[in-house]
Each structure stands twice: as structure tokens, then as C-alpha cells.
Amino acid sequence: MQRYFRSMRLKSRLSSAAMGKHKNEKSYKVADYTDFIITLLMVVIAVFALRMFIFEPIKVDGVSMQPTLIDTENMLVEKVSYWFSTPERGDIIICYFPNRADPNETFVKRIIGLPGETISVKEGAVYINGEKLDESEYWLGHINGNFPEYEIPDGEVFVMGDNRNNSGDSRLKEVGSIPIKRIVGHVLGVISPIKNLREVNCINDLPF
Numbered sequence: 001m002q003r004y005f006r007s008m009r010l011k012s013r014l015s016s017a018a019m020g021k022h023k024n025e026k027s028y029k030v031a032d033y034t035d036f037i038i039t040l041l042m043v044v045i046a047v048f049a050l051r052m053f054i055f056e057p058i059k060v061d062g063v064s065m066q067p068t069l070i071d072t073e074n075m076l077v078e079k080v081s082y083w084f085s086t087p088e089r090g091d092i093i094i095c096y097f098p099n100r101a102d103p104n105e106t107f108v109k110r111i112i113g114l115p116g117e118t119i120s121v122k123e124g125a126v127y128i129n130g131e132k133l134d135e136s137e138y139w140l141g142h143i144n145g146n147f148p149e150y151e152i153p154d155g156e157v158f159v160m161g162d163n164r165n166n167s168g169d170s171r172l173k174e175v176g177s178i179p180i181k182r183i184v185g186h187v188l189g190v191i192s193p194i195k196n197l198r199e200v201n202c203i204n205d206l207p208f
Contacts, residue, residue, distance in 0.1 A: 054080055057191060058094060058106070064161030064168065065108055068092070068138060068200055074192040075108070075200075079185035087111050087157055087180060090138070092187040092200060095159065095178050106184055109169055110138065113158030113177070121147035121171070126160075138162055138201075147171050155180055 060073045069075065069092075077094050087093065091111045096104075113119040118129050124142035126133040143164045152158050156177040161167025170177050189199040 054078065056185070058108075060108060063166055064163050065092070065110070066163045066166075068110075068162045069108060069187075069190070070196070073190045073196055076188045076191045077185040078188055081186055082180070082183060087114075087183060087186075089114055090201065093159070094184040094187065096182045096184070097175050098179070098182065099174060108187065109159035109161055109167075109178075111157045112160045113152045113170075115152055115154045115156055115180075117158075118149050118151050119147075119158050120149040121145070139164060141165070150177075152177050157183075 056077050056079065057074050058077050060069045060071055060075060063071055075094075089111055092108065093111060094106050094108055097107055112126060112133070113128060120127045121143055124144075126135065126143070139162060141164065150158070156179050158170045158177050160169045160171065169175060187200060190196050
């Protein structure tokens with residue numbers, strides 16, 4: 001009889017141990033799934049934050065920046081530098097135009113005039129404060145039409161497309177100068193297609 005009870009107690013202990021092991025295995029699996037979900041969520045948040053606040057690929061739409069940027073190329077835009085410094089003449093930027101029907105529509109242009117300057121277009125060239133601007137690094141042509149003298153307000157910049165005779169930009173009354181707070185970021189270069197990979201700022205950077 002004693003042997004019988006000892007055998008029963010042993011079986012009970014073994015059964016309890018097996019159940020405990022099974023519960024532990026289930027808890028480990030739940031912990032593994034939870035860790036995976038948390039890690040995945042953190043990666044998604046990091047990628048979203050990177051795209052939202054630091055870098056973003058944006059596709060060129062149109063011909064207004066040719067030959068510097070070609071339609072359908074993908075640019076890499078950084079959004080941090082203007083937090084610590086002011087835009088400079090010659091920078092290629094992504095910006096929102098004021099008074100657009102679609103407030104989320106962005107445009108790529110080059111900064112030509114800075115706050116407080118007087119800009120005009122005459123005799124096929126840009127003039128800043130009455131002096132002809134040397135744009136040979138990125139523009140070699142003749143600008144059709146004139147633009148009367150315009151004083152750029154504080155906190156705003158005057159932008160133009162490198163394809164000067166086929167660009168809607170600050171010369172248009174419905175666009176005008178761009179508030180610096182409406183600048184999304186600074187174009188670093190072209191990232192695709194791979195054969196066109198390059199930095200972009202001046203005409204000498206072009207691969208053709």
C-alpha cells in the first residue's frame with residue numbers, strides 16, 4: 001500500500017512539473033511575440049520620424065529645373081540644416097507656394113534673392129540691388145521677358161527654376177517670394193535612377 005501511495009505522489013509531481021513546463025513555454029512564446037511587436041513598432045516609428053523630420057526622397061515633377069534636375073528623377077531632401085542656419089543664394093530647395101489650392105503641394109526651385117534685397121530681370125539676366133548676378137554655375141541662357149524691381153520682404157526668399165523660360169516661380173504674381181517657414185528642406189542630390197546618382201548644386205555636377 002505504501003508503495004502505491006509513493007507511486008501516486010511521484011506521478012502527481014511529474015504531472016505538475018510537466019504542466020509547469022508547458023505554462024513556461026507558453027509564457028516564453030507570448031514574451032517573444034510581444035518583443036517582436038514592440039521592436040517592429042519602434043522600427044516603424046524611427047523610419048517615419050526619419051522621413052518626416054530629417055531626410056525624404058522626393059520625385060522631380062516637371063521640367064522647371066532642367067538641366068540640373070530631370071523630370072521623374074528622385075531627389076534626397078534633408079530637412080535639418082535650416083533649423084540652425086539661414087538659406088543661401090543658389091540653394092536648391094523644396095517649398096510650399098503661398099496661396100495654392102493644394103496646401104500640401106511642394107515645388108523644387110533655386111533661391112536667387114535673399115531677404116531685404118531688390119531683384120529684377122532685364123536684358124536677359126537677373127539683377128540684385130542693381131548689379132547683374134553671375135549665375136554661370138547653373139544658368140547659361142537668356143531669360144525671356146522682364147521683371148520689374150521687387151524688394152524681397154524680411155523672412156522671405158525669391159526662387160526661380162533653372163529652366164528660366166519654362167518655370168512657374170516667384171516672378172508670377174500669384175506666387176511671389178516664399179516665406180522661409182514655407183521651405184521644407186534642402187536638396188542634396190539625385191538618388192535614382194542609379195546611373196544619374198550625383199550631388200546637385202551647379203551645372204558642373206551634371207552627368208551629361
